[in-house]
Amino acid sequence: xxxxxxxxxxxxxxxxxxxxxxxxxxxxxxxxxxxxxxxxxxxxxxxxxxxxxxxxxxxxxxxxxxxxxxxxxxxxxxxxxx
Numbered sequence: 001x002x003x004x005x006x007x008x009x010x011x012x013x014x015x016x017x018x019x020x021x022x023x024x025x026x027x028x029x030x031x032x033x034x035x036x037x038x039x040x041x042x043x044x045x046x047x048x049x050x051x052x053x054x055x056x057x058x059x060x061x062x063x064x065x066x067x068x069x070x071x072x073x074x075x076x077x078x079x080x081x082x
Contacts (some may be wrong), residue, residue: 007043007045007046009036010042010046011039011042011043011046012039013042014038014039014041014042015039016035016039017033017035018034018035018036018039019031019034021034021038022034022035024062027030046056052069
């Protein structure tokens, strides 16, 4: 499976763990706060997993790449005409 799918499953699992904790403790006023905190923590802690361990968003394009109308801004001029 994709790294993004694993990350989504981990975030959903963290939400479920937070929901179970609030149910066991018996605090209905925190039913959405604690699971949201757990899910947000899982999301932040796994932010590098979704890009495959590479910096810059993945896709093999390098760092901070700009796109305009579906093309890279910094691509060579001779490539634009093909």
